[in-house]
Amino acid sequence: MTENHKRRCVSYPDDEDIISNLPEDFINPILERLPIRDAVRTSILSKKWRYRWTTMTRLVIDYEFSRKFINYASYRHNGFIRTTNHIMINHKGPVSKFVLHLPKNIAFDSFQEVDQWMVLLSRKNVKILNIKNSNHKIYRVPSSVFSCQGLRRLALRNCIFKAPVEFQGFPNLEFVFLMKVDFLANLGGTVINLPQLKRLKLNSCVNVNNFNIKSETLRTLRVIRCPDAMLLRLLHSERLNEVCLQESIKNVLGVERFSLAMMLSKLPRIRYFSVDGYFLKVWHKLSVKTFNLCSL
Template sequence: MIKHQGPISKFVLHIPKEIVLDSFQEVDLWMLILSRKSVKKLNIINQNRMYSIPSCVFACLELRKLHLYNCIFNPPLEFQGFPNLEDIYFKRFSMGDNIGQTVFNLPQLKKLKLYGCCDVNNFNINAMLLRLLHSKQLYAVCIRLSKPIEDSLRVERFNLALMSSNLPNIVSFTIDGYFLKVLAAEKFPNRLPHAEKCLRQLEFQRFSSGDLDQVQGALCMLRNSPNLETLHMTHMQMGSDADLELTSNYLESHDSLQNLCMLQSVEMTSIEGSRPELLFIKLLLDHSPRLENMIIRPSATVVAEKRLNIGKDVMLFPRASSKAKMVYLD
């Protein structure tokens, strides 16, 4: 490799278990050489003891594909991300001590697969183009888009059923209204092939009750989360494109929610008192027999009289739970 002239586009390294290594010194040297050869695809299949990826690999900014087996991902403190990386496959992988709460920028990442990995909850990434996420180890996932995607129909095979099957053990999930719009490119089913049985905490951010796609997506997720305990919804200010009549009619004419038998706590933030918002609250109260607390916070832009009317309305709604305590924070 030292004598090789020119770039090395792809490098595959297999370290079999039959080879007893006292150290990975030679492997580290190969990685150093690769970091100077504009490598684009790196695949390390290590069946020996765990290999700690050296810092020089994190200088390979032209990487497009990174597949690692039985390695330790321990980037230097100054590492910010791989600007061109499109495909990550990590198996039997451990996150190092340097990660902490660092968010890595992976602006071109489209595929992320994690299998048998440790400490993946410390693996925080910013990946706006991500299309495939598959992991049985992820327990907390947050997906937020900074702005709407104009043509969500062009997002390949991204739907709620696929996402649910790829994240079977998720416990806490945060999603925003913009991403719900992406998922709406394919019609939301009444039942998902795989219910989110492990999901305990669900949060919707930048949610608009005046958007039918978002309302249908939220109700689909609630229907398919039988063990959900906590729900938090932060509403965004509705624009001129909000169709309040359409979403209100949908919420009134459909038995769109089954009993949320485990739901205990709900928090609704920044509501404006629109009819679909109130109908959504009423729906939750009607179908939550174990509800203990519902906290409602009106938007700061709502005038005092409207705030008072919102409080009066929600306090009069019937409740499936005799223990449900309504807290209205005016």
């Protein structure tokens, strides 16, 4: 074999790791795109990777995460709780987004562990919070969540939402989606100030008449299957340009006694006004210039 045909081998130092030496701005987005269990498992790769995952700014403990424990009956509760505890206790730094799915196949006695996770989260300046409770027990949002003043997006499912008496509001909250949320019947008229709120969606909630909010910036309002909602109270923002109501006016005539014309007069910037058949049946004699139907 001639010299020109000899294979050339390029050797690198054994300890050189191109990926590990990438800047943090590159590594964190890569980790955050992995399922969270896989991201945590990178800690066994080397000493450099042992604590990489602990600075991720997005923690998504979703259905895919909890599904790993469901098939093992003896490991369901302990495995889910222990693994999530490990993530929450060892994580360092701020969290911009936190998603928590509470599975129906795992028994929670008092949600004590979940409350502790919320305490830890409240110290991390969370911006986006999404609690999806699929458990057969309803989860009561603890007071620590109401101390998350940096929140910009809040989504809750199958929860009890009762703000502490001293709670003033969320100054930065822009988007709220609440599904199967119970606001309880004894809020005592507490007003929740949401000065930056732009989008509010309520679906299948109860005791909505006790959800007394103040927001002059609200632009999108969707109220679905919330028969006890006090609509006039929710329609107070003159910036509203999109409204959708479905199965949410059963108590309107008996409680608020207002006409469709009165409602629309409060919405000078309305562009999309969408209602269901029940709404039309009640006010079929009233005419509006632009009227759209929605079926969600």
